Amino acid sequence: MxxxxxxxxxxxxxxxxxxxxxxxxxxxxxxxxxxxxxxxxxxxxxxxxxxxxxxxxxxxxxxxxxxxxxxxxxxxxxxxxxxxxxxxxxxxxxxxxxxxxxxxxxxxxxxxxxxxxxxxxxDLIESEEDHEHDHGEEGNEEISDPNVEQHHIDPHTxxxxxxxxxxxxxxxxxxxxxxxxxxxxxxxxxxxxxxxxLALDSKFTTELSNLSKREIVVSHQAFGYLTRDYGLTQHAIMGLSADAEPRAQDIINLANLVQEEGIKYIFFEELVSDRLAKTLAAEADVDTMVLNPVEGLTKEQQQNNENYFTLMEKNLQNLIIALK
Structure with a gap:
């Protein structure tokens, strides 16, 4: 990266x-x-x-x-x-x-x-990534340039x-x-x-299997393992490294996808800028919501004794809201 x-x-x-x-x-x-x-x-x-x-x-x-x-x-x-x-x-x-x-x-x-x-x-996910156009595989779609394919391993296991x-x-x-x-x-x-x-895995499996919608839009491509393992598909504004700038046309294309699929929320993260997620949400006229890749705690989360399990539980509840 x-x-x-x-x-x-x-x-x-x-x-x-x-x-x-x-x-x-x-x-x-x-x-x-x-x-x-x-x-x-x-x-x-x-x-x-x-x-x-x-x-x-x-x-x-x-x-x-x-x-x-x-x-x-x-x-x-x-x-x-x-x-x-x-x-x-x-x-x-x-x-x-x-x-x-x-x-x-x-x-x-x-x-x-x-x-x-x-x-x-x-079982690692291999991604074809660059920075610009909607391009990818089921469960792991992203914005990248179709003319420049770069193979990366998704590290967000x-x-x-x-x-x-x-x-x-x-x-x-x-x-x-x-x-x-x-x-x-x-x-x-x-x-x-x-x-x-095991209990967390079982809860994700049960709760997400009951939902009819399967598509989510996220700020960066951090949810490939989650979406693969629980039958969802992610569309990412940015790639694996969370530092690529998409083109304006990519935002428009994703906004069209959001409207076509009836997606109600664009997910963003606390440790990276929410600017692009909010830009896309405004373009598509939908709301934003947190989906946490649990890469680290904010100082506030640390003070509130949050942990992997509490954050993943919040992720599950937000996914349920978004996919209803």
């Missing part, structure tokens, strides 16, 4: 900073806790699942702070230093964190951290509870691998998380 790539010169400067910090004998990083499995996660859903499974046996540190869109974030030298001291580094993979390969190369040579791509085993089940199992296995003595505790907590995800 465009904004995830770290500039080579900046990355080299970051690595030099790590060397200088280490060589000057800086104080130890307070984020590491002796006697626990120290885990670095790349963004919110992995952090929440790791906390649920790790429990009192783990110290989980999330790299991306509240209110920051993961597509827009890149690591700093201190993040490399901290991760070098951890036992586990959990990242989504599937192209979400384009900075990971260089990041792992930059870790201290004596680091024993185990890097785990938690989306392994998910966690937005579907079915994929989240696979990711939770991978996280559990990684804990057991680095801390086998506490296997039974990880298994027990994992089972509780697994049961909650």
């Amino acid at each position: 465009k904004k995830l790539n770290v500039g080579k010169n900046l990355f080299i400067l970051g690595l030099i900073s790590v060397v200088l910090i280490t060589g000057c004998g800086s104080k130890s990083n307070n984020s590491m806790v002796e006697g626990k499995v120290n885990v670095m996660t790349t963004f919110y859903p992995i952090y929440e699942f790791a906390q649920a499974i790790g429990g009192e046996n783990a110290n989980i540190v999330n790299l991306i702070p509240a209110g920051i869109e993961p597509h827009d974030w890149t690591p700093k030298s201190q993040d490399i230093l901290s991760t070098s001291k951890a036992q586990l580094f959990l990242y989504n993979g599937a192209g979400l964190e384009g900075w990971v390969p260089d990041f792992l190369k930059g870790l201290n040579k004596d680091s024993e951290v185990k890097a785990v791509e938690v989306s392994q085993g998910v 966690w937005v579907s509870p079915k994929s989240a089940l696979v990711m939770a199992a991978n996280i559990k296995d990684s804990f057991i691998e680095v801390d086998p003595e506490n296997e039974s505790q990880y298994e027990q907590r994992y089972q509780e998380l697994n049961d909650k995800l």
